[in-house]
Amino acid sequence: MSATLEKARDTVADLVKLDILSATTPAFDNDITRKQIARTFISDTITVPTKEMYAYATLSSLGDDVYHEPTTLELEAHIAKITGKEAGLFMPSGTASNQIALRSHLKQPPYAVLCDHRAHIYKYEAGGAGFHSGAAVTPLIPKNGHHITLDEVKAGMIYGPDVHFAPTEVVALENTLNGTIFPQEEVIAISNFVHSKGVKMHLDGARIWHVAAETGTSLEELSRPFDSVSLCFSKGLGAPIGSCLVGTREFISRARRLRKLFGGGMRQTGILAGSAAYALTQNFPLLPRVHALTRKLEKGLEEIGVGITSRAETCMVFYDAYSIGTDYDEIAERASKLSDPLHLGGSRLVVHIQTSEQAVDDFLALIAEIAKEKKDAGFVKPTTQANGLVRDVYVRRSN
Missing domain, CATH: 3.90.1150.10 (Aspartate Aminotransferase, domain 1)
Incomplete structure (x- = not known):
């Protein structure tokens, strides 16, 4: 190697270097951050990993999730088991989980997704249903101010031969929605009707853990009425990143391909899956x-x-x-x-x-x-x- 090339490489290496812990960079103190979070009412997404969570997570496997990542596979299998579904798929976010779920259900437009007008998939996912899936959205405003009812779903769903309308192919519910619990008997009634019309049911269960903890209802029972369920680890449970999508093996196989298509195929996710596992064990009881x-x-x-x-x-x-x-x-x-x-x-x-x-x-x-x-x-x-x-x-x- 010539001295000139070696010097050039050293110069490039010096430019690439970054020491975020150096005293020359703006000071940060995670203990101060944790104190601020304890006094923040904006969202539960701002929770941070504890030192104990990090210590546990560092013991996770070092595989590549696009190929084979043992810790992540174990997490996916566990979430599928406790929700009574066949398979699970680790996702980088709740939005990705919801949007890939819709795209996996929706095959050939025209079609529509029916949901509450306050639903995350409608208001807070940047118009993803239309952009990613080409889907119309039918938002319902519940008369009771709390949750949409079977009668409202019946009135809002589009099915039949009229060619003027995009038929409803997915009904998406959210539990909790703005912290409120969707009555399970209403969920079951809606599910029975929706399935009788050959339409799919999706649950945005980002905070479904709260429902289980508050009511003592199992995740399997809460998930049973749905064809797919998205569960978030980074909100109520306090993990740093991630959600899990569950459904049939065929559904999850399609979702895995779409996750790659959407740019969500991740690599060394073991440490994230380990954090989620710690949260399930240690934080759910909180x-x-x-x-x-x-x-x-x-x-x-x-x-x-x-x-x-x-x-x-x-x-x-x-x-x-x-x-x-x-x-x-x-x-x-x-x-x-x-x-x-x-x-x-x-x-x-x-x-x-x-x-x-x-x-x-x-x-x-x-x-x-x-x-x-x-x-x-x-x-x-x-x-x-x-x-x-x-x-x-x-x-x-x-x-």
Whole structure:
């Protein structure tokens, strides 16, 4: 090797180098980050791995998931088993899991997907159903404000010979949806009807763990009415990355090919699967405490006089800032200026396994202080909204 080439290579190597732990880079402190997360109500996606989770995950296998990754295969088989399905597929995200599920079910357009108008696959996946699958979406607004019903599904589904409409080929439900539990008897009734029409059922079960933990219902029973189910590890369970899609072997085989097509074929996923396995064992039992803390939050808000727009059934509560004469921006700004700041994102308050009880107490104290100030300034809580309508709730949401 010539000295000139060796010097050039050394120069390139120097340019490539990066030491993120160097003192010359902006300082970061994961202990500070964990403290901030304990005081963040924006989402449960911000939970972080503990040192114990990382230590367990580093013992995982080092295979290539496109070819053969033992730890990941074991995770997929376990999730398939506990949901009563034939096979599973590890996915990089809940959005990928949902979108690949729809694409795997939908073969030849025209077709439509029916779901709740608040569903993640409709509102928060960047129009993926249309982009990836060429599918129309039929969003339903539940009259009860909580969940769509069998009668609403019957009225919303498109089937029959009329060529003007794209026939419904998938009905997608979400459980939980905004933290609320979809009644299982209604799920079963919808499933029986949908299947009687030869239509598929998909469940966005990103937070299905909360339903199982709250009701004591097995994952197999909750999943039984569906042809495919997506379950997320990175929200309520606190793993760093990943979801799992389950269904029949034929369905998962098609989904695996589509995952590759979508650019989701991953390599050394063992450490991610190991983190998910740790979360299943160690973090799932923490969810009842999360639900109790959410109910404490709701009760405290009601005692202050704050209107609740969606109740604390699991890990979320939605509140109406206008009911005490303020708005979400003012609350968020004042929360950010506390000596120990709180991090908020609109009307949705999300409690997670790393939320501290002190954060809940401090939030309620701030709300009580603001409510008193507004009352002293002359604000009177209206008994009804203008024109008898419920005020629109401002929601800033990311998953």
